Amino acid sequence: MEKKKMTAQEAAAFVQDGFNVGFGGFTPAGCPKVVPTAIAERAEAEHKAGRPFSIGVFTGASTGDRLDGMLARAKAVRFRAPYQSNKDLRTLINSGETDYTDLHLSSLAQDLRYGFYGDIDVAIIEAAEVTPEGEIVPTSGVGILPTICRLAKKIIVELNDRHPAEIRGMHDIAEPLDPPYRKELPIYKPSDRVGQPFIKVDPDKIVAIVETREPNDEGSFTPLDDVTKAIGENVARFLHDELVAGRIPKEFLPIQSGVGNVANAVLGSLGDNEGIPTFDVYTEVIQDSVIELMKKGRVRFASGCSLSVSRSVIQEIYSNLDFFKDKLLLRPVEYSNNPEIVRRLGVITINTALEADIFGNINSTHVNGTRMMNGIGGSGDFTRNAYLSIFTTPSTAKDGRISAFVPMVSHLDHSEHSVKVIITEYGIADLRGLSPRKRARCIIDNCVHPDYRPLLNEYLERTKNGQTPHDLKACFAFHHAIAEKGDMHLADFDK
Ligand code: 0RQ
Numbered sequence: 001m002e003k004k005k006m007t008a009q010e011a012a013a014f015v016q017d018g019f020n021v022g023f024g025g026f027t028p029a030g031c032p033k034v035v036p037t038a039i040a041e042r043a044e045a046e047h048k049a050g051r052p053f054s055i056g057v058f059t060g061a062s063t064g065d066r067l068d069g070m071l072a073r074a075k076a077v078r079f080r081a082p083y084q085s086n087k088d089l090r091t092l093i094n095s096g097e098t099d100y101t102d103l104h105l106s107s108l109a110q111d112l113r114y115g116f117y118g119d120i121d122v123a124i125i126e127a128a129e130v131t132p133e134g135e136i137v138p139t140s141g142v143g144i145l146p147t148i149c150r151l152a153k154k155i156i157v158e159l160n161d162r163h164p165a166e167i168r169g170m171h172d173i174a175e176p177l178d179p180p181y182r183k184e185l186p187i188y189k190p191s192d193r194v195g196q197p198f199i200k201v202d203p204d205k206i207v208a209i210v211e212t213r214e215p216n217d218e219g220s221f222t223p224l225d226d227v228t229k230a231i232g233e234n235v236a237r238f239l240h241d242e243l244v245a246g247r248i249p250k251e252f253l254p255i256q257s258g259v260g261n262v263a264n265a266v267l268g269s270l271g272d273n274e275g276i277p278t279f280d281v282y283t284e285v286i287q288d289s290v291i292e293l294m295k296k297g298r299v300r301f302a303s304g305c306s307l308s309v310s311r312s313v314i315q316e317i318y319s320n321l322d323f324f325k326d327k328l329l330l331r332p333v334e335y336s337n338n339p340e341i342v343r344r345l346g347v348i349t350i351n352t353a354l355e356a357d358i359f360g361n362i363n364s365t366h367v368n369g370t371r372m373m374n375g376i377g378g379s380g381d382f383t384r385n386a387y388l389s390i391f392t393t394p395s396t397a398k399d400g401r402i403s404a405f406v407p408m409v410s411h412l413d414h415s416e417h418s419v420k421v422i423i424t425e426y427g428i429a430d431l432r433g434l435s436p437r438k439r440a441r442c443i444i445d446n447c448v449h450p451d452y453r454p455l456l457n458e459y460l461e462r463t464k465n466g467q468t469p470h471d472l473k474a475c476f477a478f479h480h481a482i483a484e485k486g487d488m489h490l491a492d493f494d495k
Helices: 008-012 034-048 065-073 087-095 105-114 145-151 226-244 261-272 288-295 311-319 321-327 339-345 379-383 436-446 450-462 477-485
Strands: 020-023 055-058 077-081 122-130 135-138 154-160 206-212 255-257 279-282 299-304 328-330 348-352 355-357 388-392 421-423 428-430
Touching: 008 034, 008 206, 020 145, 034 065, 034 154, 034 206, 055 065, 065 077, 065 087, 077 087, 105 145, 122 145, 135 145, 226 261, 226 388, 226 421, 226 428, 255 261, 261 288, 261 348, 261 388, 279 339, 288 299, 288 311, 288 321, 299 321, 311 321, 321 328, 339 379, 348 379, 379 388, 428 436, 436 450
Parallel strands: 020 055, 020 122, 055 077, 122 154, 154 206, 255 279, 255 348, 279 299, 299 328, 348 388, 388 421
Antiparallel strands: 122 135, 421 428
16 A cells, blocks of 8 residues: 555546546545645646546535535536535536536435446545555545445545544445345434445555545534524424424434534524434434534434534544444445435434425525526435425525515425425424415415515415416516516516
C-alpha cells in the first residue's frame, strides 16, 4: 500500500474525460475532498488548452462544496445522479448544461449493478483505514460505497486521519443479492447488523492512496424561529396524541426525519415532549439534533447512512466513542432507506415539502414546477413505505409572497396516496381516510396561512365536478401570479 501513496494531483490523472466516477460519502460527510478538487483543476487546465473534460458523477446523495461545487464551477460535470444541493451545480442543472437524473436514493446502487448507467470507471472514496488485504473502513458517510468499490475498475482512496482508527465497528456494510436471487434483508430492529464493519475489495484495484487531514465541508443551519418551532411542537403534539389514542404502539416506533432546518427543529421538539417515550431513529442522515437527544437519553439508538453533523459535534462523538459507539450505526443507503425494512420496522417518517396542494399531493423538488431545488432524496423511500407519513412545511415562503399550499402542485413527488398528515405552524391536517374534497377542507382550515384561505376557498367553490374537483384553466393561477407579478396574493382565477 505504501507504494500507492501519491498526491491528489497524481491520483486525479487516473480520471479521464467521459469517465463515470462513483464517489463515496453521503451529504458532505465522508465525501472525498482533495481528489475532486484536483480533478476540477485538471478540468480547468484541459478547457484552457481547448480540450473537453467532463465526467459523470454518481454519489450517495448531496456532497460537499469541494466535490459538487468545485466540479460545477470547473464545468466538469456532464451527468449527475441521484441528489444534490449545491448552488453552482443547481445553476448548471437548471440551465441544461448538466444532465441531472433525480432518483430515490435507495435505488441508485442497485440500478448501477443492473447496468442502467453503464460502467463505473473509477471509485473515489474516503477511508479511515485501508489494509493490505483490501479491507476499507469508511469514515462518517457510507452512501453507495460498497457497490461502487465492487463495480469500479480502479479505486482511489483518500485516507483521512481525522477519523480515529476506533471508528472501525461503527459501520454495517452489506450488499443485497440481485433479483431473481434476492432474499429478505434481515433487519428487524434498528440496531440489527447484517454485514461487516468494512468494505472488502480486491487490493489490486486500489491504484492510489492520498493521505489527508481535511474536515468535512459544513452546511449551515438557520437558527430556530417561531415558525419552525411551532411546526416542531405541532408534530410532537400530533405524535403524542396518536400514542395516547393507541394508534402508535406504546413502545413507540422508529423515527425518520428529513434534511434541513425544519427537520432539525422537529426532532428537537420530539425530544422535548415528555409524553413521547425514548425512541430509536431509523433514518438516512443523522443530524446534530439526534446526537443532542442521545446525550439527554431521549434517543436510544440511531441507524443511518451518514453522520451529517457539524464539525464540533463529530469531534465530540470521536472524543466520547465509549458512549456513542454502541448507539450509532452507519449503513449503505440501500439499507438505511430500504422500502422493505422501512415498512417492516414501521418507521414514522417526517419530511419537508416545498409545496403541497389542497388535495394532499406534495412537490419536494421543483420551484414553480420547473427549477430543480435539490431532489427527492430519500423522502420517497421513506414516505411510500411509512407506518405514518408526515409532511411539514412553513405555510408561506419568501416573506409571505409564496403560499406553500396551491390548488394543484406544479410538480409531483409524493402523491395523495402516500401522504397521511401535513403539518404547518398553524396546525395539523390529518388526511387519513378522507376523500379529496374533505382533504381540501381539512388542509385549508388547519394548515394554510390565513391570508391565502379566502383564495383557496374561492378556488374550491369554482367546480363541483369529479372526485378531485379541479378547474383546469385556473389551477396554476398561483404559479402564474408569482412568476408574473412576484406575489401569489395576486392570483386571478379568471385570467
Ligand atoms: O429558501 O434558502 O433562499 O431561504 O426553499 O426552505 O423552509 O428553509 O426548508 O431547509 O427544510 O428545505 C424541501 C428544499 C426544504 C428540503 C426542502 C425556499 C425557502 C428557502 C428552503 P432560502 P426551508 P428546508 C431525506 C429527506 C427533499 C429531499 C428530502 C428538500 C428554501 O427539505 O430538499 O426530503 N427535501 N430528503 O424560502 C419557492 C416554494 C418554496 C421555496 C420553500 N414553494 N417556492 N421557494 N422555498 N418553499 C430523508 C432523510 O432521512 C434525511
